[in-house]
Amino acid sequence: MHAITVSESQILNAPVTRREFLNYAFLASLGIFFVTLGGATFLFALPRFGAGEFGSVFNLGVAGDVIPPLTAAPSPNTPARSWVMQTEQGVLALYNVCPHLGCLYGWQEVTNRFECPCHGSKYQKDGTYISGPAPRSLDRFVIRFTDVDGNDLAETNAKGEPLPIPSPDAVMAVDTAKIILGKQHG
Numbered sequence: 508m509h510a511i512t513v514s515e516s517q518i519l520n521a522p523v524t525r526r527e528f529l530n531y532a533f534l535a536s537l538g539i540f541f542v543t544l545g546g547a548t549f550l551f552a553l554p555r556f557g558a559g560e561f562g563s564v565f566n567l568g569v570a571g572d573v574i575p576p577l578t579a580a581p582s583p584n585t586p587a588r589s590w591v592m593q594t595e596q597g598v599l600a601l602y603n604v605c606p607h608l609g610c611l612y613g614w615q616e617v618t619n620r621f622e623c624p625c626h627g628s629k630y631q632k633d634g635t636y637i638s639g640p641a642p643r644s645l646d647r648f649v650i651r652f653t654d655v656d657g658n659d660l661a662e663t664n665a666k667g668e669p670l671p672i673p674s675p676d677a678v679m680a681v682d683t684a685k686i687i688l689g690k691q692h693g
């Protein structure tokens with residue numbers, strides 16, 4: 508009996524069958540799919556906003572320095588696009604854009620309320636709707652307090668209620684990626 512020997516060149520030059528071709532094509536498309544999926548997952552996991560950009564977390568500083576006293580006017584923070592103020596129940600950070608058509612409203616010392624220059628919507632100090640075409644009260648950002656070591660002390664709840672100040676030494680941050688919409692009226 509003769510042993511059949513096949514040389515390496517014969518193997519390399521053997522024609523690829525239709526089944527083999529389909530198998531290779533399937534494996535190649537599977538590889539491309541997983542590479543694409545991995546890339547998309549990596550990009551999705553990256554932070555969407557850099558520090559100091561709107562949409563990121565702004566560290567405002569020590570509570571005792573950055574939160575106005577209870578009877579004082581709200582304090583504007585332009586980079587964080589917010590108004591910070593204190594109420595009997597705690598501190599709030601209001602988004603400085605009017606929920607009607609997006610104008611920047613302002614604090615009016617004379618009337619002791621927020622007023623929008625575009626169509627005249629008016630709001631109380633805590634952002635509650637008073638009058639005008641705006642569909643809801645002012646929107647609020649989530650506030651976070653940490654201690655000097657970065658440990659969490661308190662955070663705005665899902666309803667956006669005023670957050671009691673845990674300590675004058677607590678560090679206050681405003682998360683501009685987390686907006687709690689104001690209450691609808693009417």
Ligand code: FES
Binds near residue numbers: 609625626639
């Ligand atoms: S944009 Fe403020 S009232 Fe219209």
